Amino acid sequence: MNVTVQASPVVASQSKVGLIFRAVLLETVRRRELHVLFLIMGMFLVGALVMRLIGVENAATATFLLNLGLSLAVLFAKIITLLTAVRQFPDELEQRTLYPLLAKPLSRGQYLLGKWAAAFATGVVTLVALLALAWLPVPKMESYSAGVFVQMLLLEIVSIGMVAALGILFSLLMPKLLGTVIVAVLVLLGGRLVAFAHSHTGQDAGGAAVRWVAGYLPDFSRLDLVLRYTDGLPPLGAVDLLARAFYAAAFIVFPLALSNWLLVRRPL
Amino acid sequence: MRQSTGTTAVLLAGLLFAAAPAVQFVSEASGPPPPGRSENAQAVEQRNRSAFALILGEFRTNLSDLIFIKTERYLDSGIAYAPHIDAAQLETSGDTGHEGHDHAGHDHGDHEGHDHGNEPAGSEHETTASLDKTVATAMMRETSAIKPGEAKIDDHDHGFVPTIIRTAGADFRGFIGHMEREVKPWRDPNMPHQHTAGTELLPWYRLGTYSDPHNVRMYVIGAWWLKTLKTEKQLHEALKFLGEGLKHNPGNFQILYMRGYILRELKRTEEAQVAFRTSATEGVKVRPANWDGKDGEVWNLHKQEQLESAMLMDVLFERDTRGTTAALELATGYTEKIPAPSAVHGIEDRLAEQVYGPLE
Numbered sequence: 001m002n003v004t005v006q007a008s009p010v011v012a013s014q015s016k017v018g019l020i021f022r023a024v025l026l027e028t029v030r031r032r033e034l035h036v037l038f039l040i041m042g043m044f045l046v047g048a049l050v051m052r053l054i055g056v057e058n059a060a061t062a063t064f065l066l067n068l069g070l071s072l073a074v075l076f077a078k079i080i081t082l083l084t085a086v087r088q089f090p091d092e093l094e095q096r097t098l099y100p101l102l103a104k105p106l107s108r109g110q111y112l113l114g115k116w117a118a119a120f121a122t123g124v125v126t127l128v129a130l131l132a133l134a135w136l137p138v139p140k141m142e143s144y145s146a147g148v149f150v151q152m153l154l155l156e157i158v159s160i161g162m163v164a165a166l167g168i169l170f171s172l173l174m175p176k177l178l179g180t181v182i183v184a185v186l187v188l189l190g191g192r193l194v195a196f197a198h199s200h201t202g203q204d205a206g207g208a209a210v211r212w213v214a215g216y217l218p219d220f221s222r223l224d225l226v227l228r229y230t231d232g233l234p235p236l237g238a239v240d241l242l243a244r245a246f247y248a249a250a251f252i253v254f255p256l257a258l259s260n261w262l263l264v265r266r267p268l
Numbered sequence: 269m270r271q272s273t274g275t276t277a278v279l280l281a282g283l284l285f286a287a288a289p290a291v292q293f294v295s296e297a298s299g300p301p302p303p304g305r306s307e308n309a310q311a312v313e314q315r316n317r318s319a320f321a322l323i324l325g326e327f328r329t330n331l332s333d334l335i336f337i338k339t340e341r342y343l344d345s346g347i348a349y350a351p352h353i354d355a356a357q358l359e360t361s362g363d364t365g366h367e368g369h370d371h372a373g374h375d376h377g378d379h380e381g382h383d384h385g386n387e388p389a390g391s392e393h394e395t396t397a398s399l400d401k402t403v404a405t406a407m408m409r410e411t412s413a414i415k416p417g418e419a420k421i422d423d424h425d426h427g428f429v430p431t432i433i434r435t436a437g438a439d440f441r442g443f444i445g446h447m448e449r450e451v452k453p454w455r456d457p458n459m460p461h462q463h464t465a466g467t468e469l470l471p472w473y474r475l476g477t478y479s480d481p482h483n484v485r486m487y488v489i490g491a492w493w494l495k496t497l498k499t500e501k502q503l504h505e506a507l508k509f510l511g512e513g514l515k516h517n518p519g520n521f522q523i524l525y526m527r528g529y530i531l532r533e534l535k536r537t538e539e540a541q542v543a544f545r546t547s548a549t550e551g552v553k554v555r556p557a558n559w560d561g562k563d564g565e566v567w568n569l570h571k572q573e574q575l576e577s578a579m580l581m582d583v584l585f586e587r588d589t590r591g592t593t594a595a596l597e598l599a600t601g602y603t604e605k606i607p608a609p610s611a612v613h614g615i616e617d618r619l620a621e622q623v624y625g626p627l628e
Contacts, residue, residue, distance in 0.1 A: 060314035063305060109274070142305065194292075196478050199512060215289020222295065231304025243294040250288040257281035261274045 020114025069134030081123030085167030123160035147235035158248035191221030346453035487513030521551035551575035
């Protein structure tokens with residue numbers, strides 16, 4: 001007697017997304033840019049260990065080292081995430097591997113979710129690894145809040161989700177290189193552009209409207225607590241933290257929904 | 269069906285996204301973060317002097333430090349000297365200033381007995397010199413008279429300060445080092461420094477305030493440089509610049525202090541006095557009651573000098589408008605809030621002599 005067991009639709013869906021996820025991760029691990037960034041972080045690690053051996057002159061220098069290491073770790077994790085996310089769709093289209101993939105019982109939404117999840121996971125793993133390389137070797141000569149560290153980690157994780165979502169969206173809208181540059185500019189300078197808009201508006205209704213519209217530019221500095229951590233400041237309040245997490249969620253969900261909408265309508 | 273699901277998802281996500289800018293108002297409601305260790309002048313000096321900082325060269329934790337390195341380079345004709353920024357003078361601009369800062373003996377423009385010939389206490393010249401000293405370093409004051417495009421050799425002895433690019437004798441790189449000395453701005457460190465006009469720094473200060481609207485020293489020093497141009501148009505520009513600074517840093521006593529300075533230049537004396545008085549009031553609120561005289565994250569010697577100068581200017585304006593007795597009463601109120609000795613205590617003693625006669 002033959003018994004056929006069929007997986008439930010939800011499990012089947014998850015395994016399809018999981019397959020895409022795993023494929024992207026495997027491909028990313030083999031790429032040179034990941035190795036280069038880990039190499040640079042390794043150089044920082046060596047430098048920090050040497051400083052520790054020689055002796056760090058004063059607490060301000062140790063804090064500066066810590067800030068530098070954490071900032072590098074966060075920046076490199078975002079770079080890896082961006083480079084992973086932005087090449088998924090264009091490369092598959094160029095290499096014609098997209099067609100057999102979509103010929104399978106795989107919806108474009110599942111495909112997109114798998115790609116995003118893989119880019120996100122790559123970024124998170126990179127972030128955790130690099131943060132460890134940055135945090136561990138530096139001597140802690142001043143007090144730092146563990147609460148702020150946890151908040152910093154959480155907000156950086158969601159900001160990586162933002163980078164992945166924006167990277168995928170822009171890769172559907174424009175050539176790969178242009179998309180990479182634009183998202184990179186938004187990541188590095190989005191906060192400055194928003195601050196610029198704020199500094200040139202008045203307190204009247206027009207000014208408030210301009211500030212509201214400028215709020216649609218992704219401001220990654222809102223999710224960056226590295227300086228707050230190394231400055232020894234207390235944790236954010238619950239409302240402030242939740243507001244920032246909501247902000248990141250908005251910049252993940254909308255780009256992904258829009259990407260799905262664009263991909264469904266795009267002739268391949 | 270699939271297409272309508274996708275459209276519905278976009279619309280729902282769009283509603284979520286539409287509310288995203290509200291977050292900035294939540295953050296604004298909680299106010300700017302308190303000053304941290306990175307803003308402590310002593311910490312900045314320590315990390316700038318560290319071996320790691322020398323190895324990394326210009327790399328700093330924040331843009332404002334980078335801009336101050338740029339400003340120092342501008343004043344030195346683009347030549348990169350080794351970090352030698354003194355903690356007390358970092359509040360304004362880089363200089364090969366003295367180590368440490370003796371508050372009791374520090375020259376506030378010497379209201380107590382500086383020899384200006386027959387000038388009365390609190391004269392225009394004396395107070396301008398005093399105000400300049402609380403905002404600008406010696407290098408800034410020297411270079412303020414240089415016009416854009418001109419250069420001036422500094423004949424003061426600043427001691428030997430090495431350049432970042434090494435001299436030929438200490439450079440193992442051979443022709444590469446020679447090329448770098450030819451291509452990049454470089455001057456033998458044994459030769460006197462060559463200064464250029466500080467007003468060319470203004471775009472950097474503007475950039476500094478764009479990147480960080482809470483960077484108060486950029487507003488104060490940028491306004492000071494605008495003031496040195498000595499035209500009414502630039503004074504009004506300075507007022508506008510300070511107005512923007514106050515918008516982002518409401519009630520900041522240093523910006524109010526500089527505003528009083530500019531209004532005084534414009535001969536708007538009533539408004540100037542209001543600015544100095546508000547500056548003094550706000551400064552007293554921020555000043556830690558048990559300040560130990562050392563540079564810290566919240567208060568330092570420069571801020572103390574600026575607060576005392578704001579109080580002094582308010583007293584002098586009060587003397588000129590409402591008379592000596594009213595000025596003495598105001599000065600007495602201020603001296604209760606700050607420890608002796610200070611310029612305010614000095615003016616209080618002189619006013620008391622005028623009102624009650626000399627002490628026997």
